[in-house]
Amino acid sequence: MSEPLISLEAKEAPKRIAEQLEENDHATDKLGSHLKLMKPRYIYIVGRGSSDHAGTFAKYLFEIETGIPVASAAPSVTSIYGKKLNLDKALVLVISQSGRSPDILAQAEMAKQSGAFVVALVNDENSPLCDITDAVLPLKAGEQNAIGATKSLLTTLSALLQFAAKWSSNKELRRSIYDLPELLEQSIKAPSIIQPELLTDVKDCAILGRGFGYAVAREVAIKLVGLCGIHAEPFSSAEFLHGGVSLIEQNITVLNTLIQDESFKSHMAQVRQFEQRGVSLHHIKQPFKKIPPRFAPLTVLQRFYLDLPEIAKARGIDPDNPPGIQKITRTL
Amino acid sequence: MSEPLISLEAKEAPKRIAEQLEENDHATDKLGSHLKLMKPRYIYIVGRGSSDHAGTFAKYLFEIETGIPVASAAPSVTSIYGKKLNLDKALVLVISQSGRSPDILAQAEMAKQSGAFVVALVNDENSPLCDITDAVLPLKAGEQNAIGATKSLLTTLSALLQFAAKWSSNKELRRSIYDLPELLEQSIKAPSIIQPELLTDVKDCAILGRGFGYAVAREVAIKLVGLCGIHAEPFSSAEFLHGGVSLIEQNITVLNTLIQDESFKSHMAQVRQFEQRGVSLHHIKQPFKKIPPRFAPLTVLQRFYLDLPEIAKARGIDPDNPPGIQKITRTL
Numbered sequence: 001m002s003e004p005l006i007s008l009e010a011k012e013a014p015k016r017i018a019e020q021l022e023e024n025d026h027a028t029d030k031l032g033s034h035l036k037l038m039k040p041r042y043i044y045i046v047g048r049g050s051s052d053h054a055g056t057f058a059k060y061l062f063e064i065e066t067g068i069p070v071a072s073a074a075p076s077v078t079s080i081y082g083k084k085l086n087l088d089k090a091l092v093l094v095i096s097q098s099g100r101s102p103d104i105l106a107q108a109e110m111a112k113q114s115g116a117f118v119v120a121l122v123n124d125e126n127s128p129l130c131d132i133t134d135a136v137l138p139l140k141a142g143e144q145n146a147i148g149a150t151k152s153l154l155t156t157l158s159a160l161l162q163f164a165a166k167w168s169s170n171k172e173l174r175r176s177i178y179d180l181p182e183l184l185e186q187s188i189k190a191p192s193i194i195q196p197e198l199l200t201d202v203k204d205c206a207i208l209g210r211g212f213g214y215a216v217a218r219e220v221a222i223k224l225v226g227l228c229g230i231h232a233e234p235f236s237s238a239e240f241l242h243g244g245v246s247l248i249e250q251n252i253t254v255l256n257t258l259i260q261d262e263s264f265k266s267h268m269a270q271v272r273q274f275e276q277r278g279v280s281l282h283h284i285k286q287p288f289k290k291i292p293p294r295f296a297p298l299t300v301l302q303r304f305y306l307d308l309p310e311i312a313k314a315r316g317i318d319p320d321n322p323p324g325i326q327k328i329t330r331t332l
Numbered sequence: 333m334s335e336p337l338i339s340l341e342a343k344e345a346p347k348r349i350a351e352q353l354e355e356n357d358h359a360t361d362k363l364g365s366h367l368k369l370m371k372p373r374y375i376y377i378v379g380r381g382s383s384d385h386a387g388t389f390a391k392y393l394f395e396i397e398t399g400i401p402v403a404s405a406a407p408s409v410t411s412i413y414g415k416k417l418n419l420d421k422a423l424v425l426v427i428s429q430s431g432r433s434p435d436i437l438a439q440a441e442m443a444k445q446s447g448a449f450v451v452a453l454v455n456d457e458n459s460p461l462c463d464i465t466d467a468v469l470p471l472k473a474g475e476q477n478a479i480g481a482t483k484s485l486l487t488t489l490s491a492l493l494q495f496a497a498k499w500s501s502n503k504e505l506r507r508s509i510y511d512l513p514e515l516l517e518q519s520i521k522a523p524s525i526i527q528p529e530l531l532t533d534v535k536d537c538a539i540l541g542r543g544f545g546y547a548v549a550r551e552v553a554i555k556l557v558g559l560c561g562i563h564a565e566p567f568s569s570a571e572f573l574h575g576g577v578s579l580i581e582q583n584i585t586v587l588n589t590l591i592q593d594e595s596f597k598s599h600m601a602q603v604r605q606f607e608q609r610g611v612s613l614h615h616i617k618q619p620f621k622k623i624p625p626r627f628a629p630l631t632v633l634q635r636f637y638l639d640l641p642e643i644a645k646a647r648g649i650d651p652d653n654p655p656g657i658q659k660i661t662r663t664l
Contacts, residue, residue, distance in 0.1 A: 063409045071403030077395045204536045233565045249655045263412045323581045
């Protein structure tokens with residue numbers, strides 16, 4: 001079997017990101033300066049599917065690095081309930097690969113009309129989304145032919161990182177951002193982080209994570225669902241205690257995302273509580289330990305995207321043609 | 333077998349809510365007037381577990397009824413990553429039954445210090461949370477002895493409704509709010525909305541919903557997990573298209589929450605797409621059709637809480653003593 005499209009596209013990510021960081025260098029400088037003056041009251045993020053997982057990453061990133069609260073849009077408030085929100089003095093980030101989904105466009109238009117400063121993170125620079133917004137950060141991910149976004153999600157996360165680096169006062173992030181492509185190249189060469197055997201016969205499983213690790217868990221879960229037909233549900237390990245933990249009685253397989261950042265100690269303390277209750281956890285570990293903490297989620301996903309088609313194949317699924325899923329989904 | 337505690341407590345809800353609406357009448361008047369003057373820029377909601385589902389309900393409620401954007405807290409930003417957010421000019425709603433969970437208290441303190449107007453929706457009026465906040469809306473749910481919150485969630489939703497009714501310009505809501513207890517009484521007497529047979533042998537399932545129906549779906553799912561040991565995952569029907577839909581190939585059982593409000597038509601159009609792909613859906617319907625739309629989610633949950641112990645029993649589980657779950661969970 002030739003290499004699946006999804007692997008080929010995932011492997012493009014480091015190069016695409018290197019280009020993106022260079023091409024957006026000036027645009028993110030300008031954006032950072034503007035936002036330091038503007039001082040938005042809060043950030044409102046619009047996105048669906050994998051873009052919504054990038055939104056979870058962005059929530060932690062911007063709240064932690066800038067101290068500005070981040071909200072996630074419920075697009076149906078506008079598209080279905082017909083309500084216009086007052087987003088005056090907000091920074092609105094619209095994350096979309098195609099820039100064409102009708103409910104995402106409706107949110108962007110509403111944001112603009114109500115006085116928000118609207119920034120699009122978008123792959124298709126000719127999309128109607130770019131005509132609406134105040135600024136565009138092109139993802140430069142190139143064309144997607146695989147079922148399942150990989151490089152476009154990684155390029156979204158890198159764009160968010162560069163944006164946060166220029167806006168926040170995190171000097172380490174600003175200094176190290178250009179090392180990211182090389183770290184992702186190394187992740188590609190690193191050993192796999194999920195053994196396909198672990199999931200070959202699994203019908204359902206839980207994916208735990210906390211903080212940035214929860215954003216990773218959400219993305220890992222949706223990919224296992226969409227490409228491998230596994231009912232994988234993501235849980236914040238904190239929320240898991242409030243109910244999900246009962247699934248342990250059903251001998252459900254539990255995977256746990258380990259991110260080496262400020263959350264590591266307390267996340268592990270919680271995970272040990274689960275282990276004391278008899279759960280055997282399988283850790284999804286970073287390919288490398290000593291790296292800038294904000295890059296860790298990207299290295300995990302980069303490596304996971306290469307393990308993913310192997311998991312699918314072990315289950316008898318063609319990763320380039322999984323049953324039941326379409327590439328681009330438009331939501332009304 | 334005597335009636336399970338969880339049913340007895342769920343049946344208390346209408347009476348508790350009648351008392352609550354009367355006792356909080358003046359406090360919500362005052363709160364409504366204050367917020368009309370204050371004009372908060374956005375709302376920031378803090379809560380975990382079922383309280384977080386109340387937060388999902390609150391997001392739709394306040395965005396739709398007041399046009400003010402709503403964010404949901406990621407408590408670990410403060411408790412784990414040690415970051416203080418700037419919540420100046422925000423309305424912060426802290427939803428907590430016990431008012432004692434350390435990470436929830438840390439969020440409330442941070443909000444107060446950074447200049448937010450903080451309102452607690454709390455059951456225990458002697459809890460430390462009440463000492464921190466600007467205003468308290470007591471839930472008046474009484475003591476909880478069952479495993480699994482029922483009346484405390486319903487009283488949270490009713491408190492949110494009364495609050496929104498006084499603050500917004502929705503006159504119908506203000507006029508009809510005092511009819512809510514009677515509608516819930518009728519829901520108790522209505523026929524069951526989920527037949528236990530449907531879920532007796534189910535290992536995992538998906539619960540769909542859109543808008544307010546999604547808030548209901550989240551609560552239904554966590555209860556089926558916690559009390560019945562079913563791996564039930566909630567999906568916004570819009571997000572389901574972006575991945576979850578693949579589970580259809582696994583012949584997963586799909587339940588769909590139907591709420592008769594502005595979302596009904598487009599939600600049904602989406603659901604029909606799933607049906608065309610061969611999914612057989614089981615609808616969770618409102619006990620009554622012609623009621624004020626914002627009350628519909630509460631009538632569904634009121635009735636569901638009485639079906640829930642029957643589903644547990646059909647699976648051989650004692651609903652008052654389900655394996656693997658504890659009543660009150662404190663998160664560090």
